[in-house]
Amino acid sequence: MKKVLITGASRGIGRACAEEFARGGWQVYVNCARSVELLREVAESIPGCIALPFDVSDRGAVYDAIGGMELDCLINNAGKALFSPFDAVTPEQEKELYGTDLFGVLNCTRAVLPSMIRRRTGVIINIASMWGETGASCEVDYSAAKGAVIAFTKALAKEVGPSGVRVVCISPGAVDTDMNSRLTVREYEELVDSVPLERMGLPEDIASAAAFLASERASYITGSVIDVNGGLI
Ligand code: NAP
Numbered sequence: 001m002k003k004v005l006i007t008g009a010s011r012g013i014g015r016a017c018a019e020e021f022a023r024g025g026w027q028v029y030v031n032c033a034r035s036v037e038l039l040r041e042v043a044e045s046i047p048g049c050i051a052l053p054f055d056v057s058d059r060g061a062v063y064d065a066i067g068g069m070e071l072d073c074l075i076n077n078a079g080k081a082l083f084s085p086f087d088a089v090t091p092e093q094e095k096e097l098y099g100t101d102l103f104g105v106l107n108c109t110r111a112v113l114p115s116m117i118r119r120r121t122g123v124i125i126n127i128a129s130m131w132g133e134t135g136a137s138c139e140v141d142y143s144a145a146k147g148a149v150i151a152f153t154k155a156l157a158k159e160v161g162p163s164g165v166r167v168v169c170i171s172p173g174a175v176d177t178d179m180n181s182r183l184t185v186r187e188y189e190e191l192v193d194s195v196p197l198e199r200m201g202l203p204e205d206i207a208s209a210a211a212f213l214a215s216e217r218a219s220y221i222t223g224s225v226i227d228v229n230g231g232l233i
Contacts, residue, residue: 003027003071004214007056007108008078010035012177013127015042016203017075020211022046031056031065031078056104057096067111070119073214074112076105076149077127081179086140094141101145105152113160120164123214126153127206128171128225130233146171150225157223166222168213173229175201196231 009030116122132146153169
């Protein structure tokens with residue numbers, strides 16, 4: 001049975017990925033840092049699913065939990081948003097944002113990559129954001145972190161392609177999850193109006209793209225950034 005670890009899977013996109021991969025016959029490992037009770041409920045609702053709580057920004061904790069783990073797919077999905085004018089962001093907020101959205105990706109990848117290279121198999125799927133491609137006002141650090149994840153995907157794909165490991169990126173648009181709960185009704189409606197397909201993305205839209213990218217049907221795709229945004233950019 002193929003094994004997948006999904007970070008940030010207590011809710012939203014990560015949870016939808018866990019359910020999609022389990023339906024596809026994968027052994028699923030789910031992670032989050034804070035909502036551990038919720039994570040256990042997710043794991044209990046999916047046959048055979050195992051909860052692995054740790055903070056992706058804590059390199060030591062990542063290695064203790066998954067160092068050397070033999071995975072067929074890692075989905076670096078854990079992320080935080082930060083809405084603030086750039087000059088009002090505190091050093092603590094910045095550390096938490098980059099720690100999760102950028103260093104979390106590096107930490108988890110480093111922990112499992114050697115075993116993928118040794119076995120000459122594996123897929124790393126990074127969840128970035130359209131803001132990492134276009135930039136967003138009042139989300140400068142978030143955009144910068146996601147842009148770095150996109151560059152990381154392209155560079156690592158070149159480095160480990162000869163070792164049989166694929167590295168790809170999904171760049172979601174606006175997805176209906178807790179991450180967008182700060183939007184007012186009016187902001188939400190304006191956002192939907194700006195999407196050519198006239199709806200918010202669903203976590204399942206991202207999960208089905210991830211399942212495709214992890215499959216043999218995507219065996220010639222690496223270093224790619226797949227936009228899943230309803231035509232928004
Ligand atoms: P969400 O509903 O807020 O879920 C975020 C998940 O990440 C939660 O499970 C959270 O659990 C976990 N997490 C946060 N910090 C963590 C840490 N340090 N270590 C481990 N887990 C951590 O967000 P979402 O919308 O599903 O977002 C998932 C990914 O998609 C993120 O990378 C996000 O940037 C990206 N994305 C989302 C949208 C959107 O519109 N929703 C658009 C583009 C990209 P705990 O807080 O309990 O630890």
